[in-house]
Amino acid sequence: xxxxxxxxxxxxxxxxxxxxxxxxxxxxxxxxxxxxxxxxxxxxxxxxxxxxxxxxxxxxxxxxxxxxxxxxxxxxxxxxxxxxxxxxxxxxxxxxxxxxxxxxxxxxxxxxxxxxxxxxxxxxxxxxxxxxxxxxxxxxxxxxxxxxxxxxxxxxxxxxxxxxxxxxxxxxxxxxxxxxxxxxxxxxxxxxxxxxxxxxxxxxxxxxxxxxxxxxxxxxxxxxxxxxxxxxxxxxxxxxxxxxxxxxxxxxxxxxxxxxxxxxxxxxxxxxxxxxxxxxxxxxxxxxx
Numbered sequence: 001x002x003x004x005x006x007x008x009x010x011x012x013x014x015x016x017x018x019x020x021x022x023x024x025x026x027x028x029x030x031x032x033x034x035x036x037x038x039x040x041x042x043x044x045x046x047x048x049x050x051x052x053x054x055x056x057x058x059x060x061x062x063x064x065x066x067x068x069x070x071x072x073x074x075x076x077x078x079x080x081x082x083x084x085x086x087x088x089x090x091x092x093x094x095x096x097x098x099x100x101x102x103x104x105x106x107x108x109x110x111x112x113x114x115x116x117x118x119x120x121x122x123x124x125x126x127x128x129x130x131x132x133x134x135x136x137x138x139x140x141x142x143x144x145x146x147x148x149x150x151x152x153x154x155x156x157x158x159x160x161x162x163x164x165x166x167x168x169x170x171x172x173x174x175x176x177x178x179x180x181x182x183x184x185x186x187x188x189x190x191x192x193x194x195x196x197x198x199x200x201x202x203x204x205x206x207x208x209x210x211x212x213x214x215x216x217x218x219x220x221x222x223x224x225x226x227x228x229x230x231x232x233x234x235x236x237x238x239x240x241x242x243x244x245x246x247x248x249x250x251x252x253x254x255x256x257x258x259x260x261x262x263x264x265x266x267x268x269x270x271x272x273x274x275x276x277x278x279x280x281x282x283x284x285x286x287x288x289x
Contacts, residue, residue: 027224059123175241
């Protein structure tokens with residue numbers, strides 16, 4: 001999450017910064033519930049260890065949630081990580097009064113001190129896929145990785161679910177999911193995408209369209225026009241298979257990635273109405289090594 005700038009000529013103001021992270025808590029479903037759940041997870045982990053803990057919040061943007069976490073759990077040491085200079089300046093201002101928080105403005109891979117929790121909240125589908133490998137490297141032996149994100153509501157069913165469960169690898173070929181070394185080699189030599197991958201991508205796009213319509217309507221019903229506009233932009237980016245800016249995937253695919261990377265799933269929390277799985281997008285995982 002970052003910031004966007006809007007023109008306001010009527011008040012003779014050239015631009016007005018609006019923190020999308022704050023706006024999302026009002027105009028986007030499931031995020032506030034995710035905030036509360038993550039704070040509870042971190043508090044429980046701290047209580048289990050019975051000692052002060054260090055939490056590394058990777059890709060935290062302007063720090064809306066990081067500041068909230070620091071204030072709610074003053075007993076933790078929080079490292080808020082962001083490496084885009086303009087965003088870092090906003091992050092530093094936001095955390096200036098939080099004595100238990102500090103900003104790390106280098107890339108995640110440059111941090112080499114041990115931490116008890118690596119937190120990735122809303123950043124997973126934007127970060128390089130190898131960030132969890134580094135998370136393993138810096139994690140205390142009793143530590144956990146918390147991954148919470150807006151995934152695509154589940155679209156892997158029947159033979160697609162079986163294909164993903166049996167995948168020997170997860171390889172994203174210009175937006176299409178390949179699951180075997182043979183498929184990858186064939187793609188690299190000829191550019192061929194198997195029919196199963198083509199069909200799975202069509203299912204992803206349809207599931208995303210249903211989800212984004214719900215999100216935009218949710219924002220408009222709450223008079224959060226800025227959030228609706230941001231979500232329409234995300235819709236555009238996410239529906240383009242090979243663009244890579246968004247590309248939210250099925251939780252089943254992400255879970256197979258975790259397994260193939262030798263992560264142990266400790267817990268999983270799915271948000272959204274149980275009667276409408278097409279609106280269940282946010283999932284929070286607690287992973288061990």
